[in-house]
Each structure stands twice: as C-alpha cells, then as structure tokens.
Amino acid sequence: MKVRHEAYSLTEEIPVLAYLKKRKLVKYFSREISAAMVCLAHLLAGETLPGKTPFYFARSHKEYEDFDLQTLAKACRDEVGKFSQQQFINRGIASMSPLIQFKILYNMPLSFIALEYQLTGDNAVLYSSAAGLLLQALHGPADPPLLLGAGRMYGDGHVEVGFALASKVELAQLPFPAADVDAIDMFRAWAQRKNQ
Amino acid sequence: MSRILVTAAGVNSPLGCSVAEFMNGMQQQVYGIDHIKNFDTQFFPADFAAEVHENGRLVKTDSATDRKALFINQAVRELIGKSPDFLSLPANKRMLHLGAGMDHFDLVGYLNSADAQAGLWQKYCQPSDLIVTELAKLHHIEGGSSVNVSACVASSQAMGLSFRILKQMSGIGIITGGFDSMLSPLHYMGFYKLGAFSQYQGEARHACRPFDKNRSGLVLGEGGVAFFMQRAEDRQQDQPMMEICGYGCSMDAFNITDPHPQGTYLAQAGLQAIREAGLAPDDIDCVHTHGTGTSKNEIAEAKAMELIFSKRYREIPVFSLKAQIGHLIGACGAMEMLGVWYSLDRQLVPATLNFQDADPEIPLRVVKNEPLPFPINHILKLNSGFGGQNTALVAKKYHE
Incomplete structure (x- = not known):
C-alpha cells in the first residue's frame, strides 16, 4: 500500500504546472484540486496507472471560500446594504467567473484527475466520511490496485490532501474508521503510521 | 447468487409527495415544469424549473430552508411507514446510502445579516451530509451511512453501492436514493452560468425536450426519493417492487x-x-x-x-x-x-x-x-x- 499526505498553507505556492500534462486545465483548478494533482503525482512517482483503476475521492466540508463570495456579496447589495435581486442579477452574477463552477462542484477533483490520468473505471465522490469512502472501495470491483483520495479546505485557507494506492485486501486489514472520522484524517493517520 | 429487491419507497417530487401521487402523475402525463414560484425571479434571465408540489400545490419554503433536506426527510418518513421490514431490523443492521447535490447556501439571509460584513458565511451554509446524519439518528440507523456527491450520478451511484453491499452481506437493509434542489437564487444562477439551460421560448412545460430535434437545453428539477433495498431471503412483510x-x-x-x-x-x-x-x-x-x-x-x-x-x-x-x-x-x-x-x-x-x-x-x-x-x-x-x-x-x- 502506498500512501501520501500533503498540506499547503494559504500563501504557499502549489507547483501544479510541474506535474500536469494537460496544462490548459489549470485555469479550472481550485487550490484543493491543484494540491491533489501534486500529491498524486508524488505518490505515483512516475508509475503509470492502468486506465481501469477504480478511483474514489472524498470531499470534506468547505470551511474556506475561494469563489469570490465577498465580491458577489458587495455587488448584490442595494443602497441600504440589503440583498437586492436586481443587483444580484445585474451586477452580482456578472461579477462571477464562469470558471467558479469548476472550482466548487464536488466531483471536480475526481474528474480532473481522471482526465489527467485517463482513468475510466469504477468511481465515486463521497462527502467527508472515511467510513463511506472505505465502504465504497471495499465493495467495488476486485481489480487491484484501487486509488483513494481525499481533500479538505480549512477555515484559515490551508489545504490538505491525501492519496493511497492499495488493494482491497490491504484496505480490509486496516482498522475500520468510526462514522464521524473525516476522510482526510484517515489519510493523515495512514501517512503518519507509514513514516513511523 | 442473492437477489436484491426494492421493497418500499417514498418520494417528494415535482409530480407529487407520495409514491401514489408520483405514479398518478406518470399515468396522467403531468408536466412538473413551470416558472419558478418559490422565490422571486422578476429580474432573472431564466426561470423554468420543476419545483416540488404536493396535491398540486407548490411546497413553499423560505430562503433559509434547505429544500432538499426537507424532501428527503419526508421521503424517508413515507418509506418507513410502508416498510415493516425496515422497522423489524436492529439498528446495527440498518444502513443509509444517499446521493445528494451541493450544500445549501442562504445567500439572501447571509447578505441581510451583520455576518456578511465580516465574511462569516459558514453558518449560512448547510452541508449536504447534515440531514443524512440527522436521519440516521432519528431512525436509529447505525450500520453505516454515506453521502455520494458525484453530481448527476450521485444517487445512482448510491443505489449501486447499496446493491453491491447487499450482494456481499445478508441480514441487513439499506435505505438508498437521492435528494437535491438547485432551486435557490445562488445555485440556480450559478448553474445558469454554465450555459446548459433550455432556451425554449414557448410555454414553460414544453421547455425540456429530450431527444427532440428542437431541444435547447435542460431544466432544473428538485426532490428527494428513498428506496428500501434488501435481499430476497431477508424479506418478511414488505411487498417487492x-x-x-x-x-x-x-x-x-x-x-x-x-x-x-x-x-x-x-x-x-x-x-x-x-x-x-x-x-x-x-x-x-x-x-x-x-x-x-x-x-x-x-x-x-x-x-x-x-x-x-x-x-x-x-x-x-x-x-x-x-x-x-x-x-x-x-x-x-x-x-x-x-x-x-x-x-x-x-x-x-x-x-x-x-x-x-x-x-x-x-x-x-x-x-x-x-x-x-x-x-x-x-x-x-x-x-x-x-x-x-x-x-x-x-x-x-x-x-x-
């Protein structure tokens, strides 16, 4: 089982361009997607993934916004500072970049990684839970290895990502997480155990 | 090989808020698509949508309400009312695997609050998995749960996972299905920016035209649906669907x-x-x-x-x-x-x-x-x- 866990502070540069074959895609990336791309590249270290590799990814609750909510908020207020539907349509929506949708849709990390690595196999995007992610992996197709990933944006803007390449047998031997464990916590714990 | 059955369902949909009403809507070829009525769209460049109705009446909510959470809550309640087999399972044999859309965000409530000045938006955001945790607690579902957020395949993947689990495990029952509503000002207009909405110029009910030569885009709908799945050999009183x-x-x-x-x-x-x-x-x-x-x-x-x-x-x-x-x-x-x-x-x-x-x-x-x-x-x-x-x-x- 290979595991990798990485974190970047809000101001830290994520060197995603160095690891991307489809460099034009970078304009669509949130910092979480960029960090995921780099972390996965480090995990694989040049190894090629078979196209049918099953791939499951878990998104955590978003605590930090990187989609210009404050710009939108400013544009939508009327003269007394309240929400104005007219301003929302005339100024607010116009202030939103169409690329924002790609940064906030939950399945985008999985989709961009699938695109970059040409993954066409079994897949799922789960919300936050480590147990949900593992259930998905343990009941998926038997073909080893499976690719698992997770990401989280914290309130202070730092981003944390983790990936593992493992067989179902290896995953089944690990302690099954409690229902309230966030997926990224599981990757962090796996990586710490590996480094000990 | 075990046979996997669906033995109960519940629904909140544009065709109605029970399985019987949904089926009647199918039979009567009811159009669920109209102009949005739950919130003001006076200045919107588009306003076609299929909002949830019960007995022909719009299910009306305020901007703070996560409509999709309301819908799945009611759908699960209907399902449980029809599934003695679910009720007979011990808590640790009950599972919940649902597909969901994006977190609800009360943009209007946020902008009209003092929190907006400080950028404190988090409490106006309702994560999609919150209702699943609440449903699990409410209905004593302790065998495991998950929320799939794979966009348009989220709920079919949740059903697929439930099917796979049941192939490998006996003596359990799974509530599965999905819930979503993008029918709030922020999500609706965010989706509009993707450019996929129907450009149809005629009556609202004709706006979504699958496979037609003159199709011009999609129309958003909303709702929640829940199915109870179990192995055939575990079925007791439920009626197979x-x-x-x-x-x-x-x-x-x-x-x-x-x-x-x-x-x-x-x-x-x-x-x-x-x-x-x-x-x-x-x-x-x-x-x-x-x-x-x-x-x-x-x-x-x-x-x-x-x-x-x-x-x-x-x-x-x-x-x-x-x-x-x-x-x-x-x-x-x-x-x-x-x-x-x-x-x-x-x-x-x-x-x-x-x-x-x-x-x-x-x-x-x-x-x-x-x-x-x-x-x-x-x-x-x-x-x-x-x-x-x-x-x-x-x-x-x-x-x-």
Missing part, C-alpha cells in the same frame, strides 16, 4: 464539460450492468435514458445505445422522465428509478413528453404521445454526470 440485478460505473476521461462524443464509456457502464445481471443486451426490453434535453448528451447517449445494442438500438423503446420532472442533478438517477418501477409495474414504456420531431442524428425509438404497452422484464437505466461519470442499473420485474 422490483429487483436490482446489475450495476455498472465508468468515467469518460474525455472533457470536463462534454460527454464522450462516441458514448464509449457510458456504453461500458451499460454493458457491465447487463453482464452483472447475467443477461445479454437482447434481454433488455427498454431503456430509461439520462435524456437531459441538451444537444450533446442525447447524441452521445444514442452512440452509447448503438455500442450496447448494435443494430437493435434503433428498435428498443426509450424514455426520458426529465421532460416531466426536469433534471434533479444529485437525485436524478434515483428519482428516475421510480419511473423504471412505473414501467415494470404497469408493463409499458411511457411517452417522452415534448418529443415531437425526431433528430436525424438520434435514430432512437423514443416513445411518443402515448405509452407503449408490452411485456417488460428487464430495464436498463442510464445516467451521465457533468465531469464525465457514468452509471447504469438493470432492474427486473419481480417474480417469486
């Missing part, structure tokens, strides 16, 4: 915004589901498609149909429910499985409403105007998601 016998799942890895133009990987998912069901493509009697009403989806889906069914792809009857209920995004696959059950129960393929003029690029047998009755044993359900994820489920009419 249908059998789920195959599931397939794939990714296009082609383009982030468009489906694979040859439908290659949607076909791969379809064939995988048919194989898992122990069937050949010729055993499939009809197909309930993803059928969004967008230009590219339908062409790709027709190509996938050709790859799955070879020459028969022009003959096999197909249907899309989205003309009636819109695109429910995170709930669409599961909601459309209720349409699959309608087909199996009534032994007919419904007419795809608003399908009038065939598109020469889509030589499919789309049932038009009136339902097509004939013996139906196996239905293939296809779904595709923005970003390139695909799913297929095979459902079978229940026989002892």
Whole structure:
C-alpha cells in the first residue's frame, strides 16, 4: 500500500504546472484540486496507472471560500446594504467567473484527475466520511490496485490532501474508521503510521 | 447468487409527495415544469424549473430552508411507514446510502445579516451530509451511512453501492436514493452560468425536450426519493417492487464539460450492468435514458445505445422522465428509478413528453404521445454526470 499526505498553507505556492500534462486545465483548478494533482503525482512517482483503476475521492466540508463570495456579496447589495435581486442579477452574477463552477462542484477533483490520468473505471465522490469512502472501495470491483483520495479546505485557507494506492485486501486489514472520522484524517493517520 | 429487491419507497417530487401521487402523475402525463414560484425571479434571465408540489400545490419554503433536506426527510418518513421490514431490523443492521447535490447556501439571509460584513458565511451554509446524519439518528440507523456527491450520478451511484453491499452481506437493509434542489437564487444562477439551460421560448412545460430535434437545453428539477433495498431471503412483510440485478460505473476521461462524443464509456457502464445481471443486451426490453434535453448528451447517449445494442438500438423503446420532472442533478438517477418501477409495474414504456420531431442524428425509438404497452422484464437505466461519470442499473420485474 502506498500512501501520501500533503498540506499547503494559504500563501504557499502549489507547483501544479510541474506535474500536469494537460496544462490548459489549470485555469479550472481550485487550490484543493491543484494540491491533489501534486500529491498524486508524488505518490505515483512516475508509475503509470492502468486506465481501469477504480478511483474514489472524498470531499470534506468547505470551511474556506475561494469563489469570490465577498465580491458577489458587495455587488448584490442595494443602497441600504440589503440583498437586492436586481443587483444580484445585474451586477452580482456578472461579477462571477464562469470558471467558479469548476472550482466548487464536488466531483471536480475526481474528474480532473481522471482526465489527467485517463482513468475510466469504477468511481465515486463521497462527502467527508472515511467510513463511506472505505465502504465504497471495499465493495467495488476486485481489480487491484484501487486509488483513494481525499481533500479538505480549512477555515484559515490551508489545504490538505491525501492519496493511497492499495488493494482491497490491504484496505480490509486496516482498522475500520468510526462514522464521524473525516476522510482526510484517515489519510493523515495512514501517512503518519507509514513514516513511523 | 442473492437477489436484491426494492421493497418500499417514498418520494417528494415535482409530480407529487407520495409514491401514489408520483405514479398518478406518470399515468396522467403531468408536466412538473413551470416558472419558478418559490422565490422571486422578476429580474432573472431564466426561470423554468420543476419545483416540488404536493396535491398540486407548490411546497413553499423560505430562503433559509434547505429544500432538499426537507424532501428527503419526508421521503424517508413515507418509506418507513410502508416498510415493516425496515422497522423489524436492529439498528446495527440498518444502513443509509444517499446521493445528494451541493450544500445549501442562504445567500439572501447571509447578505441581510451583520455576518456578511465580516465574511462569516459558514453558518449560512448547510452541508449536504447534515440531514443524512440527522436521519440516521432519528431512525436509529447505525450500520453505516454515506453521502455520494458525484453530481448527476450521485444517487445512482448510491443505489449501486447499496446493491453491491447487499450482494456481499445478508441480514441487513439499506435505505438508498437521492435528494437535491438547485432551486435557490445562488445555485440556480450559478448553474445558469454554465450555459446548459433550455432556451425554449414557448410555454414553460414544453421547455425540456429530450431527444427532440428542437431541444435547447435542460431544466432544473428538485426532490428527494428513498428506496428500501434488501435481499430476497431477508424479506418478511414488505411487498417487492422490483429487483436490482446489475450495476455498472465508468468515467469518460474525455472533457470536463462534454460527454464522450462516441458514448464509449457510458456504453461500458451499460454493458457491465447487463453482464452483472447475467443477461445479454437482447434481454433488455427498454431503456430509461439520462435524456437531459441538451444537444450533446442525447447524441452521445444514442452512440452509447448503438455500442450496447448494435443494430437493435434503433428498435428498443426509450424514455426520458426529465421532460416531466426536469433534471434533479444529485437525485436524478434515483428519482428516475421510480419511473423504471412505473414501467415494470404497469408493463409499458411511457411517452417522452415534448418529443415531437425526431433528430436525424438520434435514430432512437423514443416513445411518443402515448405509452407503449408490452411485456417488460428487464430495464436498463442510464445516467451521465457533468465531469464525465457514468452509471447504469438493470432492474427486473419481480417474480417469486
């Protein structure tokens, strides 16, 4: 089982361009997607993934916004500072970049990684839970290895990502997480155990 | 090999807020699409949507309410009321696997609060998994739960996971399905920016036109649907609705915004589901498609149909429910499985409403105007998601 866990502070540069074959895609990336791309590249270290590799990814609750909510908020207020539907349509929506949708849709990390690595196999995007992610992996197709990933944006803007390449047998031997464990916590714990 | 059954359901949908009302809406060919009425759209550039109605009346909520959470809460309650088998299971044998859409965000409440000045938006955001945690607590579901957020295939993937778990585990029961509502000002306009909305200029109810030559885009819908799934040998008092016998799942890895133009990987998912069901493509009697009403989806889906069914792809009857209920995004696959059950129960393929003029690029047998009755044993359900994820489920009419 290979595991990798990485974190970047809000101001830290994520060197995603160095690891991307489809460099034009970078304009669509949130910092979480960029960090995921780099972390996965480090995990694989040049190894090629078979196209049918099953791939499951878990998104955590978003605590930090990187989609210009404050710009939108400013544009939508009327003269007394309240929400104005007219301003929302005339100024607010116009202030939103169409690329924002790609940064906030939950399945985008999985989709961009699938695109970059040409993954066409079994897949799922789960919300936050480590147990949900593992259930998905343990009941998926038997073909080893499976690719698992997770990401989280914290309130202070730092981003944390983790990936593992493992067989179902290896995953089944690990302690099954409690229902309230966030997926990224599981990757962090796996990586710490590996480094000990 | 264990048989996996659906033995109860509950629903909140544009066609109604019970399974009986939904079925009646299917039979009466009710149009769920209209102009948005739950919030003011006076200045919106578009306002078509399929909002949830109960007994013909709009389910009205304020901006703080997460509509999709309300819908799944009520759908699960209806399901549990009809499932003595769920109630007889101990808590640790009950599971909950649902597909969902994006977190609810009360933009109006946020902007009208003092928190907006300080950028404290978090408490106006309701994560999609919150209601699932609450439902698990409320109904004593302690065997495990998950929330799939794979966009338009989220709920069909949740059903697929439930099917896979039941193939490997006996003595359990799973509530599965999906819930979503993008019908709030922020989500609606955010989706509008993607440029996929119907440009139809006529009556709202005709705005979503799956497979029609004059289709011009999708219309958003909303709702929540829940199914109770269990192994046939574990069934006690519940009445079987249908059998789920195959599931397939794939990714296009082609383009982030468009489906694979040859439908290659949607076909791969379809064939995988048919194989898992122990069937050949010729055993499939009809197909309930993803059928969004967008230009590219339908062409790709027709190509996938050709790859799955070879020459028969022009003959096999197909249907899309989205003309009636819109695109429910995170709930669409599961909601459309209720349409699959309608087909199996009534032994007919419904007419795809608003399908009038065939598109020469889509030589499919789309049932038009009136339902097509004939013996139906196996239905293939296809779904595709923005970003390139695909799913297929095979459902079978229940026989002892």
